[in-house]
Amino acid sequence: MQNSDRITPRKLSGFMELMPEKQLIFDNMRERIQKVFAKNCFSPLDTPVLELANVLLAKSGGEIDKEIYHFYKGDTQLAMRYDLTVPLARFVAMNYDKLTFPFKRYQIGKVYRGEKAQKGRFREFYQCDADIIGNEQLPIVADAECINLIAETFKELNLDVEINISNRNILFGLIENLGYKNKTTEILTILDKLPKIGKEKASEWLKEIQLHYSAINLLIEVCNFNNDSDVVLRKIWNYAENETFKKGVSELKELFTYIKAYGIPNAKLNLGIIRGQNYYTGTIFETYMVGHPDFGAVCAGGRYDNLAEYYTDKKLPGVGMSIGLTRLFDQLDSHNMLGGRELNLTELEIIPLGDTIKHCLELSNYFKSQNISCEVNYDSRSFKSKLREADKKKIPYILVVGENEMATKTYSLKDMVKGTNFNKSKEDCVNTIKNKG
Amino acid sequence: MQNSDRITPRKLSGFMELMPEKQLIFDNMRERIQKVFAKNCFSPLDTPVLELANVLLAKSGGEIDKEIYHFYKGDTQLAMRYDLTVPLARFVAMNYDKLTFPFKRYQIGKVYRGEKAQKGRFREFYQCDADIIGNEQLPIVADAECINLIAETFKELNLDVEINISNRNILFGLIENLGYKNKTTEILTILDKLPKIGKEKASEWLKEIQLHYSAINLLIEVCNFNNDSDVVLRKIWNYAENETFKKGVSELKELFTYIKAYGIPNAKLNLGIIRGQNYYTGTIFETYMVGHPDFGAVCAGGRYDNLAEYYTDKKLPGVGMSIGLTRLFDQLDSHNMLGGRELNLTELEIIPLGDTIKHCLELSNYFKSQNISCEVNYDSRSFKSKLREADKKKIPYILVVGENEMATKTYSLKDMVKGTNFNKSKEDCVNTIKNKG
Numbered sequence: 001m002q003n004s005d006r007i008t009p010r011k012l013s014g015f016m017e018l019m020p021e022k023q024l025i026f027d028n029m030r031e032r033i034q035k036v037f038a039k040n041c042f043s044p045l046d047t048p049v050l051e052l053a054n055v056l057l058a059k060s061g062g063e064i065d066k067e068i069y070h071f072y073k074g075d076t077q078l079a080m081r082y083d084l085t086v087p088l089a090r091f092v093a094m095n096y097d098k099l100t101f102p103f104k105r106y107q108i109g110k111v112y113r114g115e116k117a118q119k120g121r122f123r124e125f126y127q128c129d130a131d132i133i134g135n136e137q138l139p140i141v142a143d144a145e146c147i148n149l150i151a152e153t154f155k156e157l158n159l160d161v162e163i164n165i166s167n168r169n170i171l172f173g174l175i176e177n178l179g180y181k182n183k184t185t186e187i188l189t190i191l192d193k194l195p196k197i198g199k200e201k202a203s204e205w206l207k208e209i210q211l212h213y214s215a216i217n218l219l220i221e222v223c224n225f226n227n228d229s230d231v232v233l234r235k236i237w238n239y240a241e242n243e244t245f246k247k248g249v250s251e252l253k254e255l256f257t258y259i260k261a262y263g264i265p266n267a268k269l270n271l272g273i274i275r276g277q278n279y280y281t282g283t284i285f286e287t288y289m290v291g292h293p294d295f296g297a298v299c300a301g302g303r304y305d306n307l308a309e310y311y312t313d314k315k316l317p318g319v320g321m322s323i324g325l326t327r328l329f330d331q332l333d334s335h336n337m338l339g340g341r342e343l344n345l346t347e348l349e350i351i352p353l354g355d356t357i358k359h360c361l362e363l364s365n366y367f368k369s370q371n372i373s374c375e376v377n378y379d380s381r382s383f384k385s386k387l388r389e390a391d392k393k394k395i396p397y398i399l400v401v402g403e404n405e406m407a408t409k410t411y412s413l414k415d416m417v418k419g420t421n422f423n424k425s426k427e428d429c430v431n432t433i434k435n436k437g
Numbered sequence: 438m439q440n441s442d443r444i445t446p447r448k449l450s451g452f453m454e455l456m457p458e459k460q461l462i463f464d465n466m467r468e469r470i471q472k473v474f475a476k477n478c479f480s481p482l483d484t485p486v487l488e489l490a491n492v493l494l495a496k497s498g499g500e501i502d503k504e505i506y507h508f509y510k511g512d513t514q515l516a517m518r519y520d521l522t523v524p525l526a527r528f529v530a531m532n533y534d535k536l537t538f539p540f541k542r543y544q545i546g547k548v549y550r551g552e553k554a555q556k557g558r559f560r561e562f563y564q565c566d567a568d569i570i571g572n573e574q575l576p577i578v579a580d581a582e583c584i585n586l587i588a589e590t591f592k593e594l595n596l597d598v599e600i601n602i603s604n605r606n607i608l609f610g611l612i613e614n615l616g617y618k619n620k621t622t623e624i625l626t627i628l629d630k631l632p633k634i635g636k637e638k639a640s641e642w643l644k645e646i647q648l649h650y651s652a653i654n655l656l657i658e659v660c661n662f663n664n665d666s667d668v669v670l671r672k673i674w675n676y677a678e679n680e681t682f683k684k685g686v687s688e689l690k691e692l693f694t695y696i697k698a699y700g701i702p703n704a705k706l707n708l709g710i711i712r713g714q715n716y717y718t719g720t721i722f723e724t725y726m727v728g729h730p731d732f733g734a735v736c737a738g739g740r741y742d743n744l745a746e747y748y749t750d751k752k753l754p755g756v757g758m759s760i761g762l763t764r765l766f767d768q769l770d771s772h773n774m775l776g777g778r779e780l781n782l783t784e785l786e787i788i789p790l791g792d793t794i795k796h797c798l799e800l801s802n803y804f805k806s807q808n809i810s811c812e813v814n815y816d817s818r819s820f821k822s823k824l825r826e827a828d829k830k831k832i833p834y835i836l837v838v839g840e841n842e843m844a845t846k847t848y849s850l851k852d853m854v855k856g857t858n859f860n861k862s863k864e865d866c867v868n869t870i871k872n873k874g
Contacts, residue, residue: 001746007495009530009748012487012515017528019535020480020542027481039805041783041812043457044464048561049486049547050449050506058444069487069515071508073551078449078506091454093446098456100826102816105457110486114510124485141794141815148802261795262802311446346478357578358698361585365699368476368589375478378578379539389537 014115014123016326024343026329029157030108033128033323036153037106040145042130045105047087049112053077056086058310067113080112084129085307085320092133093311101135102142108325120334122326131320133307138317140251143283143303144258146319150287150299151264153323160290161298164226164270165259167252167283168302170236171271173245174222178215187211191223192274195293223272229256232269251282281305283319295331299323346395348374348433351386353402360401363411363426370430391416397433451552451560453763461780463766466594467545470565470760473590474543477582479567482542484524486549490514493523495747504550517549521566522744522757529570530748538572539579545762557771559763568757570744575754577688580720580740581695583756587724587736588701590760597727598735601663601707602696604689604720605739607673608708610682611659615652624648628660629711660709666693669706688719718742720756732768736760783832785811785870788823790839797838800848800863807867828853834870 011017018026038044053070056079057063064070070079081087084107092103108128115121130149132142147163154161171191175184190205197205199220206216222239225232233253239245252269259267275284282303289295301321308316332338348367352360360376367374377386383400390398398414405411410423413432424432448454455463475481490507493516494500501507507516518524521544529540545565552558567586569579584600591598608628612621627642634642636657643653659676662669670690676682689706696704712721719740726732738758745753769775785804789797797813804811814823820837827835835851842848847860850869861869 003750005498005747006749007492007747009527009745010489010492011527011531012485012489012513015485015487017484019532020482023481023483026483038782039808039810041810043782044460045457046460046463047454048449048452050452050549050561052447052449055444055447061442069508069510071506073506076449090446090448094448095456100830104812112487124487137817139815139817141798141813144798145813148798152805258795258798261798263799308446310442310444312443313440345475345480358695361578361581361695361698362700365585371476373476373478375541376578376582378576380574380576393537 012123014121016122016124016330020345021342022333022338024345025338025341026325028341028343029329030126030128030325032156033153033325034106034108036149036156037108037128037130040104040130040149040152042104042106042149045088045091045107046109047081047084047091047107049080049110050078051081051087051090053079055090055311056081059086067115069112069114082113083111084109084127084322085131088129088131088133089308089316090311092316093308093314096312096314101133102138103133104131105133106130120327120330122330125324125326128323128325129320131307131318133316133318136315136317138319140254140283141258143255143319144262146301146321147255147259147267147285148262148264150285150301150321151262151266154287154299159298161266161287162290163264163267163285163287163299164273165252165255165267165283165285166269166271166273167248167255168275168280169244169248169251169282170222171219171248171274173242173248174219174240177240177242177245178212178218180211180215183209183211187219188274191219191272194220194223194272226268226270226272229253229269232271236271248282255283275300275302279304285321292331292335295328298328298331342394344394344396345373346375346393347372348397348399348429349386349390349395350374350376350399350401351383352376352378353383353400356401356403356406359406363399363401366426367430370434372430372433396436397429399429449560451558453559453561453767457782458779459770459775461782462775462778463762465778465780466766467563467565467762469593470590470762471543471545473586473593474545474565474567477541477567477586477589479541479543479586482525482528482544483546484518484521484528484544486517486547487515488518488524488527490516492527492748493518496523504552506549506551519550520548521546521564521759522568525566525568525570526745526753527748529753530745530751533749533751538570539575540570541568542570543567557764557767559767562761562763565760565762566757568744568755570753570755573752573754575756577691577720578695580692580756581699583738583758584692584696584704584722585699585701587722587738587758588699588703591724591736596735598703598724599727600701600704600722600724601710602689602692602704602720602722603706603708603710604685604692605712605717606681606685606688606719607659608656608685608711610679610685611656611677614677614679614682615649615655617648617652620646620648624656625711628656628709631657631660631709663705663707663709666690666706669708673708685719692720712737712739716741722758729768729772732765735765735768779831781831781833782810783812783830784809785834785836785866786827786832787811787813787836787838788820789813789815790820790837793838793840793843796843800836800838803863804867807871809867809870833873834866836866 111127186209194202203216273286280302284302286297287299303319307318350360364374364376400412413424413429414421548564623646631639640653710723717739721739723734724736740756744755787797801811801813837849850861850866851858
């Protein structure tokens, strides 16, 4: 075909696409997360990427946020999912009669948000969600189970994190008790920025919205409580008499007894975490990388009163967590923190010399049957350039098979790391490779 | 909220969504396929679901088939991928300089076709693709590698299949030699239907398009060759003198020497397989379930001369295979052929009696650390109903933890299959569960 008929191959911006070496690491992280979710007995779920627009957007009364990808196919308006929570709500409401509660499900899948593309923001990204849904009620121990799942997941990923925990009712109750219930949203918006802007700036802004000096001090004091949960929760018990506040404190107290039972070393109380305004109604948590507050929350979640109220009159309280894996991976990569996670696609490469290729194919099936990932390099390049390339690709072992080796069934196995070279039977090769030398 | 404000939760038709028990089986099949691809040293690739419409549809000059989901976001026309081959071509053309050839990649992902929904047809479905892409040239042994991969994959899935192999050049060359080159498409369309309509009907139709009696007989004879490859290929060598035909025969001959070297018992020559008209240029293969021709081809593929000609002037020959996993799963399910594939999400359920829940949480972490999937049933239902439910969910082991058990650290382990019940330490429980009794 003519050059002029060709289209320049381009990818949409804001869509991650990794080269094989990186994709291997990404997939490995995703599989590890999945393994932990499964070991904790969460059921897998795989909902469609496309949903009926009026169903997906039930919450906003069908109004479509500009971030959402949507379109008509015939007369039907379709939309791409922007999270995994709304599809879960739709699924649970649809299949309520068939499910056993508490229903524990995980879903790892891509979600879509047509945001302005910018560094670290993706329009297509993986979310790894795990939720526990109760029928009518769900005990606080479920919140602890969810927090324990976060701890196990990041341990499996070898990432050092701190899980910060609070309960929305504490600040809600406190603000109500101080007489500022009608300013709750504004106050929380300012307090959310507290770690960034500092105490003085926060005080100033709270003053601007007409809060009393003593109220400001009290709120900022509470937001800075992030010490031992027993001490803090005993101390603040009398800060406010109202029910919401007391509920928040006693739920947190109970939660921490379970957290101690699980023995989660990196879960701590932090009354300064806020999360988004809506949705969450009790326990909330945000997970940060130790030494990397600039990553922001790498995992977050909390308790909600009612998962699926837009679809059903059943009351379905739940607690859930979500990891934005695409973003986390991108951050680790741009901070050069993927080191040590490299994986070998090929453990053994077989290089035929002379007319031995058929024998090599046979051998490759033997090694694969022994659970060694293996391929025959049948390319026409020279032996030297194949060795150079194998070295570049960090393939740990090379088997050289010439006609002599084929006849004697003793092969030359090169350890590319140690630079050693031995003649071995295929069985001995397996032992050497499996025991790494 | 008001009942009248609620939206009926619905899923789009033609989109598969499985209940947890089935999803477990589906995921397990997908993971097994992936494991085989990885063991054969194919690199993982994960391209975006959305592509620029003019890039995705380069082949048709940007013309959009009605099956394709497409839409505008701002000024940009986007389209959802309808296969994994076009994204591969785009990826290889874009990253040509960074890749090592032959480039072997696999991709398992959802693709989208807005077809009319009907039984067994899905609008969103998983494709599992593996391709080997050469730079300028790719030896025939790559075709054998691909066929071996198919054999290994279905073996891993415990599905009994037969891989039928041909080469497009044989019928192309034969038709040309018979003087009907201008009728190639019509002839192949009829021959493609041969297994369904039978010899007589096919002869009749070929007569209708003015083929000579002897030509019809020859074509039908060749299409029925599906015996021992050596015998057939020797026999037909002189059927036509033209180059295309000879190329087809000698490529098949070479291919079968590699297939024999690999020792693929279920690969056989079948000159009657046709595949689609375009795209493939040499070896073609179709995989059928033994005893279930009604499934159609459960995996297919072949050799193509030029992967990415719409994007680059580099010549990139390749060979690849694809499994439509969603459809295959649906067929197995509707034929009740998923039996024996059931998986246990939960290996051990811990039921606390009395005030032992914290101790149970601690225990659950111990069992998970021993690689046993385990959960604490903290639901408020009665002990009896929990047992009934565990039985229904086919959970194999139950650990009952009362206050006495907690004090003595000797727990009551119920084997739900055998109906036995023993008091054991947690370490002994692990042994029992791992050794299934």
